[in-house]
Amino acid sequence: MSRNGWFGVLAVSVLLFVVAGVSLVGATGDDDIGSLDVSAATASVEQTEAEPGDVPDEGSAREESEARAGAAPTVPAIARRPASLETVQAEAAAQAVPVGLRVPSVDLDAPLDQVGVRDDGLMEIPDDGDRAGWYRYGPTPGDDEGSAVLAGHVDTQEGLGAMAALMDVGMDAEVEVEMDDGTVHRYRVVGRQTIEKDELPVTELFDRSGPARLTLVTCGGPWRYEASSYRDNVVVVAVPIDER
Amino acid sequence: MRSIAWGAAASLALVATAGPAMADDHESQVSVLHGVPGLTVDVWVNGEAFLPGFEPGTLTDPQALPAGSYDIEVYEAGADPESTDPAISAEGLEVPGGANLTLAAHLDADGAPMLSAFVNDVSTLDAGQTRLTVRHAAAAPAVDVLAGGSPVIEGLENPDEQVLELDAGSVEAAVAAAGTTEPVIGPATLDLPEGTNTIVYAWGSLEDENLDLAVQTIDGLHGEPEGVPSxxxxxxxxxxxxxxxxxxxxxxxxxxxxxxxxxxxxx
Structure with a gap:
């Protein structure tokens, strides 16, 4: 085997480019706006698609290797790191979390909770219809890739929820997500769709890779008394507004 | 120089089975962990320098290795392979295709260096879940793993592992001799992120009082919620x-x- 043979297999991994947003499958809304294949969004953020994590630290590791005088300089360096608990877990540095969602054009202003998954496998939603929830296991608003998901009740026993305003959101509406460090991430709506819950493309909706986008979800469509549930989800997809 | 008699060939335990979730059957992802205290080594694979100056307590990033048979030789760092016998030589390590492995140099229960090839569980988790893998790679008798003071793994022996699936979060974890609750390692806070296999190795030597934890994480194993009831x-x-x-x-x-x-x- 050649000296470099070990790394010939480190071939460039082909990124399965998952198109952002939700597919059109199952769309039911007559008043949907935009196209949620978000191809425009894909194009605009494609440059963020490089996955530096695929070849982590190769450069720095190589420098490190070459710095060790005489230590087989032609050997491609394999990145290595201390495996102590402190080192490994320190990498999970505290990241800012979203605390507020605003869509000024429809007077939507909802504080955000960090939410996870219910016992039945569905996304957890804040009980308070005035609030919305950020799916804390997925991407964070402001991340370079993936779909950050914010969802809230369209209504509760107490009345309409803040997210009911999503029904009226128009194309290009500006969306602001405020973080707990005061940062505000701005997005632009590229589509709104009503999708039957049975058809909700959760893989795309909760996708942690692909172009950066913000996905806002609430309920809609006919109320189904027998299930005490709406038939549909209303999904709004927004893409980052370049702040540079 | 510390004299070590690596009984590698005899104790090399590879029980790899191909993971069904892996797309490529022709290669495996292989990480290497150095869990033998006190000796920096050069690792050679199939006659090629592979890991020069590999220090105890360090872990490599995963490398894609073609399925096949591998000969592994470990020398004290800087030794000349032409004129030195390897401290360890494991011949014919069979790497399967489509698996995720960690090759660990560590001590056996009695303190003799050995190699183990562990198969990492990279199957997809349910949304909100995390996976904790605990491996006994230390010169120590059987241990219990305590979470919040209560045993969650009992009687784990070198070089075995146990795998748990839990709600993502943090646990206060400690390692104690089997049947006891007095920690020999920890307690320490373990963050167990969602969608991640956190692999914790107990390594070192009880007798030499250098027991420690090494941690490897494999992320991207997450599932997604099944719906949004909003x-x-x-x-x-x-x-x-x-x-x-x-x-x-x-x-x-x-x-x-x-x-x-x-x-x-x-x-």
Missing amino acids: GEGGLVGSGAQTWMWILALTGAAGAVVATRRLSQDAA
Whole structure:
């Protein structure tokens, strides 16, 4: 085997480019706006698609290797790191979390909770219809890739929820997500769709890779008394507004 | 120089089975962990320098290795392979295709260096779940793993592992001799991120009082929620129930409200 043979297999991994947003499958809304294949969004953020994590630290590791005088300089360096608990877990540095969602054009202003998954496998939603929830296991608003998901009740026993305003959101509406460090991430709506819950493309909706986008979800469509549930989800997809 | 008699060939335990989730059957992802205290080594694979100056307590990033048979030789760092016998030589390590492995140099229960090839579970988790893998790679008798003071793994022996799936979060973990609760390692806070296999190795030597934890994480194993139940009132629906709400809100149908409340948790 050649000296470099070990790394010939480190071939460039082909990124399965998952198109952002939700597919059109199952769309039911007559008043949907935009196209949620978000191809425009894909194009605009494609440059963020490089996955530096695929070849982590190769450069720095190589420098490190070459710095060790005489230590087989032609050997491609394999990145290595201390495996102590402190080192490994320190990498999970505290990241800012979203605390507020605003869509000024429809007077939507909802504080955000960090939410996870219910016992039945569905996304957890804040009980308070005035609030919305950020799916804390997925991407964070402001991340370079993936779909950050914010969802809230369209209504509760107490009345309409803040997210009911999503029904009226128009194309290009500006969306602001405020973080707990005061940062505000701005997005632009590229589509709104009503999708039957049975058809909700959760893989795309909760996708942690692909172009950066913000996905806002609430309920809609006919109320189904027998299930005490709406038939549909209303999904709004927004893409980052370049702040540079 | 510390004299070590690596009994590698004899104790090399590879029980790899190809993971069904892996797309490529022709290669495996292989990480290497150095869990033998006190000796920096050069690792050679199939006659090629592979890991020069590999220090105890360090872990490599995963490398894609073609399926096949591998000869592994480990020398004290800087030794000349032409004139030195390897401290360890494991011949014919069979790497399968489509697996995720960690090759660990560590001490056996009696303190002799050995190699183990562990198969890492990279199957997809349910949304919100995390995986904790605990491997006994230390010169120590059987241990229990305690979480919040209570045993969650009992009687784990070198070089075995146990795998748990839990709600993502943090646990206060400690390692104690089997059947006891007095920690020999920890307690320490273990962050167990969602969608991640956190692999914890107990390594070092009880007798030499250098027991420690090494941690490897494999992320990207997450599932997604099955849906978004984001309405519970029926207020905005276009169905037949909307009129009931209008009645209810005007006080004319209190009974309807009561009915609705009984069923509200299903949304």
